[in-house]
Amino acid sequence: MAKVIYAAVPKRLAYCLSEIKKRIIDEGFFPLITLYAFPREDEEHYARFKSEIKRITNDMVEKCDELWIFGIGRGSLKDYEHAKSIGKPVRSLLKDFDMEWEIKSTHERYKDYRHIVEQVIGKSELERLLVEKERYDRNGTELNKELPERFTNIPFIYG
Numbered sequence: 001m002a003k004v005i006y007a008a009v010p011k012r013l014a015y016c017l018s019e020i021k022k023r024i025i026d027e028g029f030f031p032l033i034t035l036y037a038f039p040r041e042d043e044e045h046y047a048r049f050k051s052e053i054k055r056i057t058n059d060m061v062e063k064c065d066e067l068w069i070f071g072i073g074r075g076s077l078k079d080y081e082h083a084k085s086i087g088k089p090v091r092s093l094l095k096d097f098d099m100e101w102e103i104k105s106t107h108e109r110y111k112d113y114r115h116i117v118e119q120v121i122g123k124s125e126l127e128r129l130l131v132e133k134e135r136y137d138r139n140g141t142e143l144n145k146e147l148p149e150r151f152t153n154i155p156f157i158y159g
Contacts, residue, residue: 006064007033010073070097072104077116106133
């Protein structure tokens with residue numbers, strides 16, 4: 001019997017669900033993708049049942065053989081953390097599917113999840129990204145202060 005792989009996929013990556021499913025099947029496994037079971041188009045409906053859905057997804061993680069994380073998102077990070085806490089094998093495919101994984105890894109929205117991000121991408125990689133972000137933020141702020149002065153002497157030619 002084929003292993004069942006729980007695919008931890010954030011909502012913003014819903015556009016590539018068929019690619020994710022194909023990747024799991026091509027490796028000889030059976031995919032379990034909760035975005036198919038609990039589509040997020042109707043946010044009001046989803047919000048009403050959020051705690052029940054979380055309980056069900058935790059049960060699914062427990063029943064699967066492995067968890068593969070495909071993108072950075074609060075739900076996918078919580079699923080990953082739950083899998084690790086119960087000793088499930090985990091695999092990260094962020095770099096293959098989440099084009100924004102570096103940005104999301106250091107985003108303020110996920111600050112409370114950095115300990116999980118560190119587990120997914122590694123401590124040294126997260127530290128490198130945080131240093132780059134800090135340098136970018138600092139340089140961007142300095143650059144933005146200079147912009148008005150720099151562009152005041154540029155002549156604009158209108159046809």
